[in-house]
Amino acid sequence: MSTVNSIEVENLRRVFTRRAPRKLPWRRNGGGKGNGPGTTGSNNGGNNRPKTTVAVDGISFGIQSGEIFGLLGPNGAGKTTTIKILCTLVNPTSGTARVAGYDIVREPAKVRGSMGTVFSGERSLYWKLTGRENLEYFAALYNVEPSKTASRIDSLLCKMDLEAKANELVERYSTGMRQRLAIARALLANPPVVLLDEPTAGLDPQSARNLRDTVRSLRDEGHTILLTTHYMAEADELCDRIAIIDHGRIIALDTPATLKAGLQEMHSLEVEVDRAPDGVLDELRSLPLVRGVESYASDNGLETWTIRVLTEDSRQTLDALLDLLRASGDRVLNMKANEPTLEDVFIALTGKSLRD
Amino acid sequence: MAKLSRWLYSQLRVIGATARKEFIIFTRYPANAVLELIEPLMWLTPLYFMGKAFSAGGHAVGFEGFTGTSDYFSFVMVGAFMSSYIAVAFWGMAYSIEGDMILGVLEPNWVTPANRVSMLLGRSIMFALLTTVQSLGVLLIGALLFNVKVSGDIFIALLIIVPMLIAILGLGLGLAGIVLAIRRAQTAIDMSNWVFSQISGMQFPVTVLPKPLMAVALALPTTYGYDAVRSVLLGTNPLLPMKQEIIILVTSAIVMCIVGRAVFYAFDRRCRRLGTLGGH
Ligand SMILES: Nc1ncnc2c1ncn2[C@@H]1O[C@H](COP(=O)(O)OP(=O)(O)OP(=O)(O)O)[C@@H](O)[C@H]1O
Ligand SMILES: [Mg+2]
Numbered sequence: 001m002s003t004v005n006s007i008e009v010e011n012l013r014r015v016f017t018r019r020a021p022r023k024l025p026w027r028r029n030g031g032g033k034g035n036g037p038g039t040t041g042s043n044n045g046g047n048n049r050p051k052t053t054v055a056v057d058g059i060s061f062g063i064q065s066g067e068i069f070g071l072l073g074p075n076g077a078g079k080t081t082t083i084k085i086l087c088t089l090v091n092p093t094s095g096t097a098r099v100a101g102y103d104i105v106r107e108p109a110k111v112r113g114s115m116g117t118v119f120s121g122e123r124s125l126y127w128k129l130t131g132r133e134n135l136e137y138f139a140a141l142y143n144v145e146p147s148k149t150a151s152r153i154d155s156l157l158c159k160m161d162l163e164a165k166a167n168e169l170v171e172r173y174s175t176g177m178r179q180r181l182a183i184a185r186a187l188l189a190n191p192p193v194v195l196l197d198e199p200t201a202g203l204d205p206q207s208a209r210n211l212r213d214t215v216r217s218l219r220d221e222g223h224t225i226l227l228t229t230h231y232m233a234e235a236d237e238l239c240d241r242i243a244i245i246d247h248g249r250i251i252a253l254d255t256p257a258t259l260k261a262g263l264q265e266m267h268s269l270e271v272e273v274d275r276a277p278d279g280v281l282d283e284l285r286s287l288p289l290v291r292g293v294e295s296y297a298s299d300n301g302l303e304t305w306t307i308r309v310l311t312e313d314s315r316q317t318l319d320a321l322l323d324l325l326r327a328s329g330d331r332v333l334n335m336k337a338n339e340p341t342l343e344d345v346f347i348a349l350t351g352k353s354l355r356d
Numbered sequence: 357m358a359k360l361s362r363w364l365y366s367q368l369r370v371i372g373a374t375a376r377k378e379f380i381i382f383t384r385y386p387a388n389a390v391l392e393l394i395e396p397l398m399w400l401t402p403l404y405f406m407g408k409a410f411s412a413g414g415h416a417v418g419f420e421g422f423t424g425t426s427d428y429f430s431f432v433m434v435g436a437f438m439s440s441y442i443a444v445a446f447w448g449m450a451y452s453i454e455g456d457m458i459l460g461v462l463e464p465n466w467v468t469p470a471n472r473v474s475m476l477l478g479r480s481i482m483f484a485l486l487t488t489v490q491s492l493g494v495l496l497i498g499a500l501l502f503n504v505k506v507s508g509d510i511f512i513a514l515l516i517i518v519p520m521l522i523a524i525l526g527l528g529l530g531l532a533g534i535v536l537a538i539r540r541a542q543t544a545i546d547m548s549n550w551v552f553s554q555i556s557g558m559q560f561p562v563t564v565l566p567k568p569l570m571a572v573a574l575a576l577p578t579t580y581g582y583d584a585v586r587s588v589l590l591g592t593n594p595l596l597p598m599k600q601e602i603i604i605l606v607t608s609a610i611v612m613c614i615v616g617r618a619v620f621y622a623f624d625r626r627c628r629r630l631g632t633l634g635g636h
Binding site: 081115 | 366369373380381385460463466469
């Protein structure tokens with residue numbers, strides 16, 4: 001490949017060690033709770049062995065200049081940790097990464113100067129300052145040339161559609177406006193690389209759509225963008241390439257189209273039932289040709305559940321599936337066969353759904 | 357040379373922008389701003405009456421034996437004045453880290469290419485300026501209401517405060533590093549600020565302290581700052597000749613800045629290694 005990579009990540013790994021919370025003396029002999037996935041070490045009884053979590057487990061990828069690259073994964077997959085490593089807030093336990101050609105551990109100041117970061121959540125701004133005052137403050141920190149600062153801020157406020165509210169306190173902003181202001185801040189120094197951690201989390205559908213348009217326009221202006229998300233539809237629509245990450249590992253990396261094409265011969269069945277189908281899922285998984293099964297509450301406002309079954313051939317699976325469901329007492333309310341989506345890619349790779 | 361002046365300029369800009377930001381936020385809570393400015397009066401007033409109660413014919417005789425002045429209230433007032441500068445290190449610098457963590461704005465500050473020491477300096481300089489305004493106000497009110505007679509040269513007193521303030525800023529840097537690591541530090545800051553002020557002789561001459569505590573007092577540069585300023589303003593007997601006290605202050609300013617900076621960056625690196633930055 002002739003293009004220079006703007007972000008280069010090689011075998012990055014991050015282990016967190018946290019001392020287990022000290023037990024109160026009279027609770028010493030209580031049974032310890034099981035450890036979550038990706039967790040080793042124990043905290044039973046009196047010995048206070050530290051608990052280690054492998055948040056990022058040896059990931060590698062390269063992001064070309066001018067590309068929107070998505071890290072797609074469920075909660076706790078290691079997305080935020082990866083962002084924090086790249087923006088020099090957290091050191092990797094091992095492995096290396098370069099941003100705009102600078103090593104994140106050896107040249108952190110240069111990395112910070114070539115990058116804008118948008119953190120998830122809306123608390124990252126000074127709520128007691130106006131939008132403009134926030135930008136003025138950070139412009140000095142990003143060392144924006146003084147003579148150009150005012151015009152840069154004006155143009156960013158305009159671009160992010162915040163002009164009308166520029167002189168209002170951020171505490172009076174909506175979530176979407178705060179997110180746009182955070183993006184404006186990340187762009188102050190016009191950095192080649194922009195990192196966005198869950199940029200549309202907490203936004204209403206319309207604001208989320210607008211924000212995706214904004215991200216695309218940033219790419220068109222030449223910024224290289226790394227964003228994280230746990231919405232497959234968003235990753236599918238927005239990203240040029242996607243790395244699917246789970247338990248700190250990249251389990252697939254390609255363009256959305258290629259990822260889906262890999263499943264083209266598969267069928268995705270969606271069955272709506274009248275109650276939580278916990279009991280039968282394992283039986284469904286053991287049916288021949290079934291590659292993945294997941295269930296979640298249907299988002300139709302009715303108290304129903306959706307079972308999603310990924311199978312190599314729906315014609316051979318369907319009958320057995322219905323038999324199993326009826327045998328377990330579930331009432332089948334609705335059924336669809338779909339084109340595989342990114343969600344199915346995830347189910348096929350991990351056997352579980354991206355949803356919570 | 358041009359590079360150096362550009363660097364200096366960008367540092368000053370960061371310091372200025374941070375001070376301005378802190379000031380604007382301070383004014384966004386107007387009731388608190390007013391209260392903070394008049395707060396010292398509240399706890400100084402009882403000390404005035406206490407001084408009165410211990411005096412005979414306006415002279416605290418026992419006190420005079422230790423200090424060379426019989427005016428206990430003026431002594432305490434100058435002590436309070438100086439202590440508010442110590443608070444700059446503890447609250448303006450160290451606590452501001454915790455404040456930012458609670459607000460969630462530490463991370464966006466930390467991912468900018470700006471020098472972290474400059475960011476911390478900006479915060480404390482705003483507090484130091486406010487403190488100066490506050491102290492001058494207290495002195496003025498003291499002169500009007502409580503008969504405080506400042507005989508010496510305020511300008512020289514302010515000159516002595518400069519190296520002490522620099523030493524304190526060095527201390528503040530080190531403390532800021534510690535807060536970065538332990539995160540919940542409000543109570544620790546409150547306690548150590550109080551102990552530091554008291555042992556430096558905020559309300560009494562350190563010569564009344566028992567030997568071990570006095571040794572601690574004499575190891576603190578602030579003790580000499582308090583002592584020298586009182587000597588200039590009130591004509592008290594200094595612990596050491598003035599010249600030596602000033603040498604001690606200037607030396608400790610340099611040493612504490614170097615040590616404080618090293619401590620701060622050591623903790624900053626540690627946080628990145630442990631991955632504890634941000635969150636609380
Ligand atoms: N400072 C820390 N100390 C200990 N463990 C941590 C720390 N930060 C993250 N972790 C753990 O590392 C794992 C990955 O967390 P991370 O925040 O990177 O996930 P994520 O993909 O961003 O998830 P989410 O969608 O919930 O934001 C989690 O198990 C988390 O509990
Ligand atoms: Mg996250």
